[in-house]
Amino acid sequence: MNINILTDFEVEQFCRIVDASDKIVICCHQNPDGDALGSSLGMAEYLRTMGKEPLVVVPDAFPDFLQWMPGTERVVRYDKYKERVDAVLAEADLVMCLDFNTPGRTDKMADALVASPASKILIDHHLDPDIDVEMKISQPEASSTCELVFRLIWQIGDFESVTRKCAVPLYCGMMTDTGGFTYNSTRPEIFFIISQLLTKGINKDKIYRNVYNNYSEWRMRLMGHVLYNRLVVMPEQHASYFILTRRDLKKFHYVKGDAEGLVNMPLQIKGMRLSISLREDTERDNLVWVSLRSVDDFPCNRMAERYFNGGGHLNASGGRLTCTIEEAEKRVREAICNFRP
Ligand code: 5GP
Ligand code: MN
Known part of the structure; x- marks a missing residue:
């Protein structure tokens, strides 16, 4: 199966940039999800096996249910260590931008990222990349950035040296960005990739449980509250939405990540095509986070852009x-x- 994504020239370009770089920073978007963190950790581990010493930087906290991934203990948060990360970005030879398409997606880190004189490589699967980089690997048809990182390593010919510590986060990101391979995952290549990752000794069932069967009691009760008290269904529009107020969040001892995935649930109702969640920020007044999920050809990204x-x-x-x-x-x-x- 051919899973190459780059031209020979691009492979050479990637290897040349990496070879020439000593100080390498890997970063991803704010509120890192399984794919953002997984691709960053997978890439970092790969580069380590290549003799590099990359630093993974994230704009802010990632959810508890990703804490178990190998390598998280070395990740540096921008919101906690701004000055250190500003300095690292200013001195870097290479910054890898994983799983985001515009600097704004890194929130408060954006200025330091843009200002960094380092070479930059983008690896991402979001539409319409708008970021100034030396090399752009942008494939919106990919399931996940983790899939792209795998394909890249494969095409370079370095799969042999992929360790379990690299394979685990890459699998995790592919799994979370496809809802456990229930959407965005019908291309056969993804199952070829999984079969290869399994040869590295990953336990895919354990990875699933680590992510999805790792809720706190309060998160479970929050889910019940949302479905019983908060869900508004608009059958004629084939749509539904729910609101989580700051009071709700407090009552259910909300911690970051607890609301993750709730927005998918109403799509289990027969005929639903669109689900939207609204969540009040726990600190900033007048800030409401919106998540949208849809099925088939309903473009919820266009709705997110417009509204x-x-x-x-x-x-x-x-x-x-x-x-x-x-x-x-x-x-x-x-x-x-x-x-x-
Ligand atoms: P979530 O609902 O999990 O926060 O986000 C779902 C998807 O939408 C993620 O893939 C995320 O990258 C994307 N997304 C979330 N917020 C924004 C945003 O403000 N701008 C853009 N371009 N994408 C977003
Ligand atoms: Mn992603």
């Missing part, structure tokens, strides 16, 4: 509103009723 200052993928997107939660709810109802792709 929620965001974007993302065809079936999974997000954004934010700077208004009260009541105004945000009005906006959601307006979007559901008026949006024509």
